[in-house]
Each structure stands twice: as structure tokens, then as C-alpha cells.
Amino acid sequence: MAEANEQVQQPEMASEQYIDILYRLQQANSEHDRLLALLGDLPEEVRDLEDEIEGLHTRGKKLQAELDERTLRMTNMRHEIKENEAKIKKYKGQLETASNDREYDSLNKEIEYLGLDIDLHNKQIKDAKARNEITTNELQSTQTHIDAKKVELEAKKEELDTLTASISKDLELLQQKADELKVQLPLRLQMGYERIRKNASDGRAVVPISRGACGGCWNRIPLQRTVDIQTSKKLIFCEYCGRIIVYDRVVEENESKISK
Ligand SMILES: [Zn+2]
Missing domain, CATH: 1.20.120 (Four Helix Bundle (Hemerythrin (Met), subunit A))
Known part of the structure; x- marks a missing residue:
């Protein structure tokens, strides 16, 4: 029984870790993009x-x-x-x-x-x-x-x-x-990340949830999915733009400060 429980819990733990890795991978890539953009024209x-x-x-x-x-x-x-x-x-x-x-x-x-x-x-x-x-x-x-x-x-x-x-x-x-960071992800996630990033005009495959909307395309996210995103239990993809939506405490805190 204990063994079965572990097997059920493992993907949940893994999911959280993957989300964290994806988030940090995106940050590194975005910073890389930002620096390259400094060269401008x-x-x-x-x-x-x-x-x-x-x-x-x-x-x-x-x-x-x-x-x-x-x-x-x-x-x-x-x-x-x-x-x-x-x-x-x-x-x-x-x-x-x-x-x-x-x-x-x-x-x-x-x-x-x-x-x-x-x-x-x-x-x-x-x-x-x-x-x-x-x-x-x-x-x-x-x-x-x-x-x-x-x-x-x-x-x-x-x-x-x-x-x-x-x-x-x-x-x-x-x-x-x-x-x-990338090699820590399963191959399918590496490939998925790269594909979404390539298709995204801003080079972001991973975006924060922002005021209940996708931080990439600004479409509303159904409430139930919002909960899933906040608890990081599942990898949630935006159904409009296909980006991976994650909970970003910094973004959320800044926004609650603005709304106050
Ligand atoms: Zn979106």
C-alpha cells in the first residue's frame, strides 16, 4: 500500500519540480533574449x-x-x-x-x-x-x-x-x-518547451498567471485551472496560446499591491 501511495505521489512532486525548472529555464532564456535585444539594430x-x-x-x-x-x-x-x-x-x-x-x-x-x-x-x-x-x-x-x-x-x-x-x-x-536546467526535464518537455518558445512572438513558453488571465495572451483562465496553477499540481497550458502558465508569487504580490 505504501508503495502504491508513493507511486501516486511521485508524479505530483515531479510536476511541481518540473514547473519550477521550466519557470527558471524561461527566466534564463528571457534574460538572454533581453541582453541580446540590447544590441538592438x-x-x-x-x-x-x-x-x-x-x-x-x-x-x-x-x-x-x-x-x-x-x-x-x-x-x-x-x-x-x-x-x-x-x-x-x-x-x-x-x-x-x-x-x-x-x-x-x-x-x-x-x-x-x-x-x-x-x-x-x-x-x-x-x-x-x-x-x-x-x-x-x-x-x-x-x-x-x-x-x-x-x-x-x-x-x-x-x-x-x-x-x-x-x-x-x-x-x-x-x-x-x-x-x-533543460537537461533536468524529460525529453518531451524539453521539446514542448522549445516548440512553444519558438512559436511565441515574445519568446516566452512559460508565463505567469496574472489577474486570472494568461500572462502571454491575456485570455481569462477558468477558475478551476487557476487553482491547479496556484497549487502547481499539474502542468497547465493556456488553451488559447498554448503557453505553460505558472504561478509567480512576485507577479501576484505586485498586482495585489496595485489593486489595493
Ligand atoms: Zn495564453
Whole structure:
């Protein structure tokens, strides 16, 4: 008989212990989540800045390539102008010794054509110079932009590193604590806890009962279940959100203080 009684009582004791472990496991996980949340948007901001700087570098390279290409074209055109000028000089010399009108006209036409070509090249060089001025300004402003973003990035990185360093030890300890607590639970409870936690938007699988409602979704809990929760005799799941509801003396005491 005594043996039978023990067998009946064991699950009840175990249930209370499990609830306590689940409660402490949730506290460790919630604190872990809270610390990670301290990093806020910093990791994303650092990544965004790195991407932006890379984009600006690409733009800078493109602008530099445009400048180089146009400068090379100007050099070639200046060279052609010089060649044309030399030809004109030569043809003008030949004009003096032209033996007939046909040769004379032909040389004149050639001189005129070379002159027009020089004019065209001079105009193109002028245009290219003007465009290079614009490109140079764009390149300079891109570089200024890069420098400013780099300063911003360094500041954000430093902030992130400092924050990460300040919480990394605590994160590690909390993870260790959570791991130690978790292995004390039967596998089905471990898995159930993780599943509920993953599905909960706030990462809480275990919530306190609060003014007769589920502390996760705020739906009312039937009175009989409230009693079960307060006595920790059974594991009670919220029938609306599926979270595990536990009795938290601290929460209850604070609330009775507020209602008074
Ligand atoms: Zn709920």
C-alpha cells in the first residue's frame, strides 16, 4: 500500500519540480533574449554601412575608369591634331610648287578638310574636359561620402564591440544555466518547451498567471485551472496560446499591491 501511495505521489512532486525548472529555464532564456535585444539594430546597421561603403567604392571605380578613358581619348586627339597640323604645313609647302590647277585645288581641299578635322577635335577635347571636370567633382564627393561613412562605421563597430564584450560573459553564463536546467526535464518537455518558445512572438513558453488571465495572451483562465496553477499540481497550458502558465508569487504580490 505504501508503495502504491508513493507511486501516486511521485508524479505530483515531479510536476511541481518540473514547473519550477521550466519557470527558471524561461527566466534564463528571457534574460538572454533581453541582453541580446540590447544590441538592438546595431548589427544590422553595421552591415548596412559596410554594404553602402562597398557600393560607393564601386561607384568611385566606375567614375575613375570614365576619367581615364576620356583622358586617353583627349591625348589621342591632341596627337591627331599635331599630325594634321604637320600635314597642313607640308601641303601648304606643296601649294607653292603645284604644277596645275587640279593639284592646287586638291591640296587646298585636303588642307580645308584637315582644318575642319582639327576644329572638330578641339571641340571634342573641350567637351571632354568639361565632362571630366564634372566627373572629377563627382569622384571627389564620392570619396568625401566614403570617408564620412567610414567614420560612422567605425563608431558603430566600436559601440557594437563594446556592447558585445560587456554582455558576452553574461550570455554565456545564462546559456550554461539554461542548458543545465533543460537537461533536468524529460525529453518531451524539453521539446514542448522549445516548440512553444519558438512559436511565441515574445519568446516566452512559460508565463505567469496574472489577474486570472494568461500572462502571454491575456485570455481569462477558468477558475478551476487557476487553482491547479496556484497549487502547481499539474502542468497547465493556456488553451488559447498554448503557453505553460505558472504561478509567480512576485507577479501576484505586485498586482495585489496595485489593486489595493
Ligand atoms: Zn495564453
